[in-house]
Amino acid sequence: MPRTPLAALSPADQERRRALRRMKAVALGALLFMAVVFAVSFPLQADVPWLAYVRAAAEGGMVGALADWFAVTALFRHPLGIPIPHTAIIPSRKDEIGRTLGEFVETNFLSTEVVRTKLESMSVSRRLGEWLARPEHAARVADEGSAMAAGVLRALSDSDVQDLIADVAREHLVEPDWGPSVGGWLSRLVDSGAHHGAVDMLADSLGVWLEGNRSSFDGLVSSRLPSWVPSMVLRIIDDTLYKEALSFVRDVRGDPDHAARRAVDQYLTRLADSLQNDPATIGRFEDAKSGVFDSPRVRELAAEAWDTTKSGLLRSLSDPDSGLRARMTQALIDAGTRLSTDTALQQRVDGWATDAAVFLVDRYRHDIASIITETVERWDPVETTEKIELMVGRDLQYIRLNGTVVGALAGLVIFTIAHALVG
Structure with a gap:
């Protein structure tokens, strides 16, 4: 399957890249700081006994920082370019991740129970009615509907329509x-x-x-x-x-x-x-x-x-002040007002909308979820990795930083307990 390149970096992605670089620098700085502390405290601990505790903390911090660096890096690429098994997880298992994500969405988000519960709690008809009851919204819908209808009329072939009329009349x-x-x-x-x-x-x-x-x-x-x-x-x-x-x-x-x-x-x-x-x-x-x-x-x-009907409709649809447009707008306002106030009608419309949505989801949820799987499969692995790293990489750098701190504390505690027990 040919790979589809992802879109160019947006301004938001560029800002994420800058933030990721800053956090990488902070995490690397913490590792280097621990290395410097270790390099200073290690040779002096024999003369200054308390520096042994500092050396143990720095040693644990370096271990924690390196371990978390390896873990975070292994998600996106081979550490130091070495093809260690079970590294570069995202690019090597991208298609499997896409399939898993599609199955997760299909199972947990496109189930009939979830869709029905969500729609029943939304009061779709009342919200739609309140929105349509406002003249500016009804006018907007009428404008868009008129543009769509005019486009359909212009796209129709006159000869095809005439043939259709003739066929229907003959039949x-x-x-x-x-x-x-x-x-x-x-x-x-x-x-x-x-x-x-x-x-x-x-x-x-x-x-x-x-x-x-x-x-x-x-x-x-x-x-x-x-x-x-x-x-x-x-x-x-x-x-x-x-x-x-x-x-x-x-x-x-x-x-x-x-x-x-x-x-x-x-x-x-x-x-x-x-x-x-x-x-x-x-x-x-x-x-x-x-x-x-x-x-x-x-x-x-x-x-x-x-021809006369088509020309008349096109003129009426394109004229914002035409009677047809005015009647369309008023009809939408009236429909919205009734939807927002008639409880019985709301219940019927909500029931129809919910049943229709549940039917479509139940019938086509696998096809809908397969869009995720097929789209991920078409993505280029390298670009996909970069995109995902931009989205979550900054937070993962905090893991490196936390690993440094936790490693230092763990090293200090372990050394303290061992020194207390062994002497």
């Missing part, structure tokens, strides 16, 4: 037979008398038109009669035709049981029955439907509708 509108469904709907419409309103409206509209367009009947019939018919007769014919048409429409409007109305009812009843049971009628209806949907003009209208 759900063109391919299914409409005849029996339309026939059943029309039959229920006639049985309920719901179409009478449409007949009334048609009769009213026709009556209004007739009353305002008397001149449209001039010559409607008379122009087709022989020229030898007297003009008076022609006018009488036109007037009679107009009056009869007007009278017919008035009768239809005023008589709910008019023969024309019954004829309409009978026609619609026959049409509904034919659409449900007559294969020929059903076939003609389906052919007409297919012809409409397959018409190039219909396709052009669908494309124009998508």
